[in-house]
Amino acid sequence: MLKNTMVKKIIPHVRLTLGPAELEAVAKVLKSGYLAPGLVGETLERGIARLSNQKSGVAVSSGTAALHVALLALGVKAGDEVIIPAYSCQALLNAVLYVGARPVVVDIDLSTFNIDPQEVQKNITKKTKAIIVPHMFGLMADIVAIKRFSIPIIEDCALSIGAKFKGQPAGSFGVVAIFSFYATKTITGGEGGMVVSSVEAIVDQARDVREYDKKKNFIIRYNYKLSDVNAAIALAQLKQLPSFVTKRQAIAKKYTKALAGTNFILPTVPVDYHHTFSRYIIRTPQAEQLRTYLKDHGVGTGRGVVLGIHELIKTKASLPKSKQALREAVSLPIYPTLTASEQQKIITLLINFKS
Ligand SMILES: Cc1ncc(COP(=O)(O)O)c(C=O)c1O
Structure with a gap:
């Protein structure tokens, strides 16, 4: 008896949009023989900084690394509190715990899935050093209300690149903002992340801690670099x-x-x-x-x-x-x-x- 070889066509939850532009961009990097972080990553840094109306970008290996670096650059440490929404990615929790701070978990607004400013306000203490505000699923949180609390905000744009409020882009409201180029994101590099800020000290520190090599002093640093291969894919995607x-x-x-x-x-x-x-x-x-x-x-x-x-x-x-x-x-x-x-x-x- 003949076996039924018909394969049922599934509509996947997520499907990537990759084409000749990405292929060409990767081929160019491979042909150059230079896969380390280089000119392509720098172009991506400028592109994401421009998109979010911030002065500079620092490319890193993931959105989680970007959150970690942002917290370090804000000087968040053990004994500090960081407010995060309960309904969010585990990356936020990991990043807060990496720096030894205490995550303070607050509720969301059910109509937008975004962190609720009133819940943020109720949970601010003298120890609150930062608020991580993820813009969920492409819709910005009420960032203007949260800014009124005068606590440093890390805008998490992992799920909302290109989103805007009153014409102003996601990533332009916080003292620092982060992006992710993970495979399921609106634009992807396979993996990757970005920290953007207009505060020179934050940018300098983010740049310093993402890489441990060729330094004159010792502090704990990381290997959070982004290869130009990943950057090339993300850059080709950014144009689209x-x-x-x-x-x-x-x-x-x-x-x-x-x-x-x-x-x-x-x-x-x-x-x-x-x-x-x-x-x-x-x-x-x-x-x-x-x-x-x-x-x-x-x-x-x-x-x-x-x-x-x-x-x-x-x-x-x-x-x-x-x-x-x-x-x-x-x-x-x-x-x-x-x-x-x-x-x-x-x-x-x-x-x-x-x-
Ligand atoms: C809101 C949010 N922030 C941060 C991250 C972490 O990004 P990555 O997977 O690149 O580490 C994610 C990942 O899904 C996310 O959804």
Whole structure:
């Protein structure tokens, strides 16, 4: 008997947009015989600094390294407190613990998935040395409200490169900001990260600690350098950022229009915000059933955030909104190469989901 060799075509949760520009950029670096951090990384540094209206950029090996370096450059150390949202990436927790500080975990605004300024305010103490503000899923947090507390802010733009508030770019509000070029990000280098700032002392320190070699004195430094191979991919992607974002926004618009009559809670775009839709996250009390149903029909999904920070460390905070987001979020495929027929398939499945 003939075996059924038909392979079921899956729509993955994330699919990269890589083409001739990335191939050419990598080939150029390989042909140069120089893979260490060099001119390509420097061009990427200038590009990301320009994008975020900051004076300088320091390329590093990941977003996590960028957070670590940013905390070091702000002088955060053991005994200090750093405020982070419970509903965020574990990278934030790791970075705070790397410098020996105490993470103070606060709740989010459920309508945006972003850190809630009022919760930040309630948790500020004399020991608070920094607030890490991740802009979640392409939508900026209420950074203007958080700036009023006059505590140094590390803007975490890992999920929101290209996002804006009142025309001002993500990364331009904090004393320092970071980016990630991990494989699933809006623009990728495979791996990679960036610290940007306009404060010379912060930039100098970030540049100093990312590399231990050829130094005249000894302090603890790291190997957080970014190879020009990764930088070349990220730079080729950076040039396409506007078109990547436009395509994501068009898909988001289509989803929002088509799903308006369903019971799903859809992402909203508050006035004055430019949402880049690095993720399109809907909420439903049947999140697990929905994810299984979509998977059974060949559609991959994510959860936005898989584990809250409060699930990793002890905290007395109650964090109801973060917990609800963790229970209810379903992240749908959204990327420039998602075809019209794939979008339609996803929409039809969602409309037919029996909740
Ligand atoms: C908000 C946020 N910050 C930081 C990071 C860490 O970036 P990386 O994976 O490049 O270390 C991530 C990673 O997903 C993230 O989502």
